[in-house]
Amino acid sequence: MGYNCDYCGEARSMVYCRSDAAYLCLSCDRNVHSANPLSKRHMRTLVCDTCNSQPALVRCVDEKASLCQNCDWVGHNGANIGASTHSRQTLNCYSGCPSAVELSSIWSFMESCEQGMDSMSIAENSQENSESKTQDSSLPDENKSDWMGSLNIQNANKSHTIYHEVKPLNSSQSKASYSGTKDPEQLVDDGLYDDFTMDEVDMNIENYEELFGVGHNDPKHLFAKDGIDSLFGMKDTTKEPECSNAASVDSLMSCKTEPNPCYTKQHSNLSFSSLTGDSSGGEYQDCGASSVVPMGEPPWCTPGSGSTSVRSDAVLRYKEKKKMRKFEKRVRYATRKARADVRKRVKGRFIKAGEAYDYDPMTETRSF
DNA sequence: ATTTAATCCATTACCACATCAATGC
DNA sequence: CCGCATTGATGTGGTAATGGATTAA
Numbered sequence: 001m002g003y004n005c006d007y008c009g010e011a012r013s014m015v016y017c018r019s020d021a022a023y024l025c026l027s028c029d030r031n032v033h034s035a036n037p038l039s040k041r042h043m044r045t046l047v048c049d050t051c052n053s054q055p056a057l058v059r060c061v062d063e064k065a066s067l068c069q070n071c072d073w074v075g076h077n078g079a080n081i082g083a084s085t086h087s088r089q090t091l092n093c094y095s096g097c098p099s100a101v102e103l104s105s106i107w108s109f110m111e112s113c114e115q116g117m118d119s120m121s122i123a124e125n126s127q128e129n130s131e132s133k134t135q136d137s138s139l140p141d142e143n144k145s146d147w148m149g150s151l152n153i154q155n156a157n158k159s160h161t162i163y164h165e166v167k168p169l170n171s172s173q174s175k176a177s178y179s180g181t182k183d184p185e186q187l188v189d190d191g192l193y194d195d196f197t198m199d200e201v202d203m204n205i206e207n208y209e210e211l212f213g214v215g216h217n218d219p220k221h222l223f224a225k226d227g228i229d230s231l232f233g234m235k236d237t238t239k240e241p242e243c244s245n246a247a248s249v250d251s252l253m254s255c256k257t258e259p260n261p262c263y264t265k266q267h268s269n270l271s272f273s274s275l276t277g278d279s280s281g282g283e284y285q286d287c288g289a290s291s292v293v294p295m296g297e298p299p300w301c302t303p304g305s306g307s308t309s310v311r312s313d314a315v316l317r318y319k320e321k322k323k324m325r326k327f328e329k330r331v332r333y334a335t336r337k338a339r340a341d342v343r344k345r346v347k348g349r350f351i352k353a354g355e356a357y358d359y360d361p362m363t364e365t366r367s368f
Numbered sequence: 369a370t371t372t373a374a375t376c377c378a379t380t381a382c383c384a385c386a387t388c389a390a391t392g393c
Numbered sequence: 394c395c396g397c398a399t400t401g402a403t404g405t406g407g408t409a410a411t412g413g414a415t416t417a418a
Contacts, residue, residue, distance in 0.1 A: 340405035348408025
């Protein structure tokens, strides 16, 4: 699983699309996800270089490898203690149809991906490539690797959003903000993204503050009121709507097949791929989401970032609220309940009127 | 350490029929 | 548009059956 592209079956798979549950090479990724606006929304991430089966969560600079949570743990915390000092960078997912150059700008660390990019078959790439390469040359290497946040790029007839953060795990620059030596706006001024317009109203990190009313670079704001629930749009599960029509919040939370709030957010082009408050699989199940990145810390909460206490508080609040949720059966039609409460039964089953019964709810007596 | 049996626990099906909701006239 | 009749679908609770997980031998 995951060695060869699920689409062409020839090239080595490099990205994983959760929506399609498919491992794709870069060329097929671009082809498949440029088909329609919906497919463009699919969130993809790199595939773990070690196991080739799980979405990569971090990039080990020293090993030059993208690793999933498990392989990262095994490689850096398990038997190989000496590798624990390796410098790692967190990886997030992206959507849309980024060109080879744009992928290169965010995956500058990946030499291997350039090979895949070479085979990208979209014709427009060649032109776009030549144009952007000259622009890209103006960007110092340090800015490539330090660039953070997202790009909402609208180019000609296509647009795509890259959800990507590359930041040193052991650095103080752990906030999800632009922390490179150049301000992103300055990059635009430099002509790097001259062809890109930023007027599309997608939910990206730029307008995150506008939508949520708080800065995106401070995890405290994310969990200030309702913890994880606030992110999922679950304001108060105890005040449920009259359950006549729509599914209740509880059912939404517990149902594993229904669309879930987490995913809805993704449809808003906001990546919540690793925003869960708990890294256990059970929590993910409860949330109803099988995240693109199934395990791991939120991007802003990296080891040594000093925000673990904030996260633990948020997780605590989330669990407390989870305990408060009610799962008791609720009666939608009192009249039917009243009727059922007086009906006679045989071994718990309703019987026709007049037939012998072994249980009468009214008298709690048995006829035989 | 492994296998098998026993136990526990949660989930689901079943039943009749009043009621709901949709449809047609 | 409103009211009525018809029809199919739904939901209600206690018990047994079922199956997975856990424990003991």
